[in-house]
Amino acid sequence: xxxxxxxxxxxxxxxxxxxxxxxxxxxxxxxxxxxxxxxxxxxxxxxxxxxxxxxxxxxxxxxxxxxxxxxxxxxxxxxxxxxxxxxxxxxxxxxxxxx
Numbered sequence: 001x002x003x004x005x006x007x008x009x010x011x012x013x014x015x016x017x018x019x020x021x022x023x024x025x026x027x028x029x030x031x032x033x034x035x036x037x038x039x040x041x042x043x044x045x046x047x048x049x050x051x052x053x054x055x056x057x058x059x060x061x062x063x064x065x066x067x068x069x070x071x072x073x074x075x076x077x078x079x080x081x082x083x084x085x086x087x088x089x090x091x092x093x094x095x096x097x098x099x
Contacts, residue, residue, distance in 0.1 A: 001093035008034035011046045027077040029058035
């Protein structure tokens with residue numbers, strides 16, 4: 001069953017991102033929201049880790065949070081708005097929020 005993993009905490013404050021990356025399945029998706037979009041900063045180890053994910057894993061970033069933090073999405077990341085977030089939640093079998 002494919003899972004959408006939702007991260008909202010800064011990847012610089014704890015290990016949620018690295019823990020999530022270890023658990024991602026082949027057809028899972030990862031949505032970065034809130035401070036988690038900082039993982040997309042150019043040159044960061046977090047971005048390199050995200051870019052190493054298999055192509056079968058979807059990488060998404062919430063547009064509002066990118067804009068609020070002045071971050072541009074990496075080429076690999078698909079930018080979604082709130083309706084897109086809802087669509088992703090329906091597309092995947094399960095949604096796991098990393099609280």
